[in-house]
Every structure is written in C-alpha cells, then in structure tokens.
Amino acid sequence: MQFEYTPKVKEMQAKLLAFFDQYIYPNEKRFYEEINANRQAGNAWVPSKLIEELKPKAREAGLWNLFLPRSPRAPQGLSNLEYATLCEIMGRVPWSAEVFNCAAPDTGNMETLERYASEELKDKWLEPLLAGEIRSAFLMTEPAVASSDATNIECRIERDGDHYVINGTKWWSSGAGDPRCKVYIVMGKTDPNAGRHEQQSMIVVPADTPGITIKRFLPVFGYDDAPHGHMEIELKNVRVPVSNILLGEGRGFEIAQGRLGPGRIHHCMRSIGVAERALELLCKRALSRVAFGKPVANQGVTQERIAEARCEIEMARLLTLKAAYMMDTVGNKVAKAEIAMIKVVAPNVALKVIDWAIQVHGAAGVSSDFPLANWWAHQRTLRLADGPDEVHRNAIAKLELAKHMGLKPEDVKMPVARGF
Known part of the structure; x- marks a missing residue:
C-alpha cells in the first residue's frame, strides 16, 4: 500500500490549510455567536450567514465537492484515499465541512443519487445539492424498532397506480431541521413477504410533499445542533411518483x-x-x-x-x-x-x-x-x-x-x- 499523496493532493492540502487559517479558525467564535443569537431571537433554525459567505470562496479556491469520486457531474471529486487528508482537516472544525459542500448527510445522499438515481432525479435533486443550493436528509432510523438491524424497518412504501404511498415515522433524521432541506431519501418496506434483505426499498421524497409532519427536534446531550437538527418525522399517506424509486423495489x-x-x-x-x-x-x-x-x-x-x-x-x-x-x-x-x-x-x-x-x-x-x-x-x-x-x-x-x-x-x- 502506497499512502504517499500526489502533488495535486498536496497542493489541495496546502490550499485547505491556508483556507482554514484565513477563514475558518478566525470565525469559530462568530459561528456559534450567530447560532446563539438566532436561538435567543426565537428561531434557531436559520441558516448560517457565515457559511453562505464562505461557500463562494471555497468554490473559487477549488475546494468544492471533493468527496464524490468518479462522477461526471463533479469532476473535481477525489478518490477515498485522496480525500482522507482533506476530510481530516475539515474534521478539526465540525461545522466547516458544509463550507466545502462536504457535509453529512448531503454527501451520502449525493453519492446515493449519483450511483442509483435516474437522470431525471439527478437533474432535479443532485444538481442543486452539488451546487450547495439546497440540503437533504436521510430517513431510515425509526423509534418503534431497533434500527441497528435495518431489516426491522416498519415504514411502508406501497404501490398505488402511478404513485407510491408512504406511511411511517422516522427519527434522528439529521439535517431535516434546516429550512434549506428540500429532499429526503426514505427507506421503507415495499414487500414484507419477500426475502429478509429484499423487503426494503429507497425512494426520493420532496420535503414539501403533503402528509409530511416534523413532529419535534431531538437534542443530543442537550445540544440542538441548529440549524442542522435531528428530527422526528411522520409520513402519513405521502404520495410520490413511481419514478422516484431508486433502482426498483427490493433494492433498498x-x-x-x-x-x-x-x-x-x-x-x-x-x-x-x-x-x-x-x-x-x-x-x-x-x-x-x-x-x-x-x-x-x-x-x-x-x-x-x-x-x-x-x-x-x-x-x-x-x-x-x-x-x-x-x-x-x-x-x-x-x-x-x-x-x-x-x-x-x-x-x-x-x-x-x-x-x-x-x-x-x-x-x-x-x-x-x-x-x-x-x-x-x-x-x-x-x-x-x-x-x-x-x-x-x-x-x-x-x-x-x-x-x-x-x-x-x-x-x-x-x-x-x-x-x-
């Protein structure tokens, strides 16, 4: 195994460290002051002005969408090994990853859409995510079952003509508190009678679809993680087109x-x-x-x-x-x-x-x-x-x-x- 970084990655590492010295470390205090001010004003779920100011600077520096390998829509994406040193740097300040459009759960959702979605879904949802214009959430964990075993999932995704109807409750849906969160990827059961690992499917659900209710936010050791947030979400008779299924039924x-x-x-x-x-x-x-x-x-x-x-x-x-x-x-x-x-x-x-x-x-x-x-x-x-x-x-x-x-x-x- 050869862990020596290429000249390109070394150059990007130097750029990222310089970016941190100039823009991230000096603004650590400002970020939390901004979030606390929003919280005291009665609405913690307001996107950070600081991050929005820094995003264009990150794009200009070529430090954008670095996490996504082998994607024609993000040619700047690096291999996992190349990305490792840069992701480690981002970890030094937890909120910084969003500045470079490399924050979870968006990274996982973008990778999912890139690998498994139709071109139409990519155009509608992947492109604005890659541009950092919207955010997303991944709805898998459920309060009523031990979600450490994903085959326990009870949320139902049932075919009804040209639509799927979704019913269930999800929680710890990270990122769903952000008002910029416009799309969910939901995992549920399409066929409870199929094989244990063929019952589940994943489907793309616009966050403004009727029947979706954000019931509450879930603090972590007292931290609300605003404006990101971890939400409990109810889906009641949520209807989305059949074309929103990823890969097909049973592939979740x-x-x-x-x-x-x-x-x-x-x-x-x-x-x-x-x-x-x-x-x-x-x-x-x-x-x-x-x-x-x-x-x-x-x-x-x-x-x-x-x-x-x-x-x-x-x-x-x-x-x-x-x-x-x-x-x-x-x-x-x-x-x-x-x-x-x-x-x-x-x-x-x-x-x-x-x-x-x-x-x-x-x-x-x-x-x-x-x-x-x-x-x-x-x-x-x-x-x-x-x-x-x-x-x-x-x-x-x-x-x-x-x-x-x-x-x-x-x-x-x-x-x-x-x-x-």
Whole structure:
C-alpha cells in the first residue's frame, strides 16, 4: 500500500490549510455567536450567514465537492484515499465541512443519487445539492424498532397506480431541521413477504410533499445542533411518483450497503481531525497551567496520556487510510472488514483524547468556553450513528471466523445498521 499523496493532493492540502487559517479558525467564535443569537431571537433554525459567505470562496479556491469520486457531474471529486487528508482537516472544525459542500448527510445522499438515481432525479435533486443550493436528509432510523438491524424497518412504501404511498415515522433524521432541506431519501418496506434483505426499498421524497409532519427536534446531550437538527418525522399517506424509486423495489438494502460505506469512513476521517485538535488543546492547556508546584505538562499522568493519544491517533489514521485505499482498489464489499474496524476505532479514539483534554482543562473543559464538550457529544453519537459499535464488532468477528470455516469474505452477509 502506497499512502504517499500526489502533488495535486498536496497542493489541495496546502490550499485547505491556508483556507482554514484565513477563514475558518478566525470565525469559530462568530459561528456559534450567530447560532446563539438566532436561538435567543426565537428561531434557531436559520441558516448560517457565515457559511453562505464562505461557500463562494471555497468554490473559487477549488475546494468544492471533493468527496464524490468518479462522477461526471463533479469532476473535481477525489478518490477515498485522496480525500482522507482533506476530510481530516475539515474534521478539526465540525461545522466547516458544509463550507466545502462536504457535509453529512448531503454527501451520502449525493453519492446515493449519483450511483442509483435516474437522470431525471439527478437533474432535479443532485444538481442543486452539488451546487450547495439546497440540503437533504436521510430517513431510515425509526423509534418503534431497533434500527441497528435495518431489516426491522416498519415504514411502508406501497404501490398505488402511478404513485407510491408512504406511511411511517422516522427519527434522528439529521439535517431535516434546516429550512434549506428540500429532499429526503426514505427507506421503507415495499414487500414484507419477500426475502429478509429484499423487503426494503429507497425512494426520493420532496420535503414539501403533503402528509409530511416534523413532529419535534431531538437534542443530543442537550445540544440542538441548529440549524442542522435531528428530527422526528411522520409520513402519513405521502404520495410520490413511481419514478422516484431508486433502482426498483427490493433494492433498498443493496443501496444502503453502498451508501453507508463512504459515509462511515468520512465520519472516521473527521474523527481523526477532531482528535488531533483535542490533543493540541490538551498540550497547550497543560503547558499553560501550574498545579502542585509544576506545569501540568510535567505531571507524569499527563505525559502518559499525551503519548498514548499520539500513538492511538496514528494507529487510527493508518487504519483509515488502509480502508480508504482498499475501497478505491478492491471495492467496498472487499473492504467491509476494514470499514467496520475503523468505524469502531476512530470514534472511540477521538472520545478518549477529547476526554483527556477535558480533564486537563478542568471545569472549563465541560463549559461552553471551549469546544471540547460539544465535540465529545458529537463523537459519542458516532458510536451509534451508521451502526452501533456492537453491530460492527459482530460483523468483524463473523469475517474473522469465516477464514477458519472455508468461507470467502463475500459470502458473509454484512448488516445494514443506521442508527440509534
């Protein structure tokens, strides 16, 4: 495996770091002040003016839609390995990915539309998403069932002439709180009597379709994540054209397998970035504070944690790069063990480093004066989002056991796990 970046990627990395120095880091405080001002004015769900100001600058710098490989509609898209170093940088400031049109869940939805939608659906929805003009949400997780097993999904998608009628309740529909969210990709059951993995389908649903009700937003450890938001949504007799189905009935599980692979590794790339940033804050705080007669940085426990953090971040990065390399060279199906492994490793490493940084900051670490508490809350959700740790560990174990049972990796059915 060759992880040396090409001159093109090195140039883009330098551009992105310069962009962060000029526009992102100096505006971190302004972003949260803007969101809090909207919240205090009674409407937290107002798009960020700062992000809209920065988007044209990112496009002008050539730092736009970098996540989508092999797409004629986004020729600037990079391979997973090339994108890894840039996505890691974006992870250093969680809200920054949207500036470059590389934010979830839009990235996963754009990849889904690119790979599986008709040209008509691409023209209508993919193009404005690629332009950063609208946003989207992915509706898979449900409150009434354990969505860690996607075959449990109960939302019904039933054919009625030239339309499908959708009924069900979804929650943790990230991004649905944003008023720019104009389209959903919904997963539901078209045939409960089909095979276990052929019951599900995915369909494109305009967000303003009659019968859709946003019932409430769901805070994460007290954070509303405005203006993004995580919503509970009721779909009651929602009618959309038959042409909005992706690939055809019974293909939802297959699409989910393709969609969640890139989404999972993007989360992991960003987790490495936030872990690096947390380690930086830890070191700076440790050097600036004195306890028991010497700098906190000179305390043995602090040095041990700094060393362990550096080791674990490097190991997580290498596993991320290996998974990205395999996705590019042998495909997501062959790389499924590596994708599952990094999905377990990266958020847990980030959580550990952030937690140690909070300890060094003392009470300040859990306050809003520093971003550590917010980062911790977000990383903790990643141990559930796109599949809980337990599901990925089970998958890894099955693949390992298969080696000793005469089975090929492709013979092992991987679960589709989405949420909470």
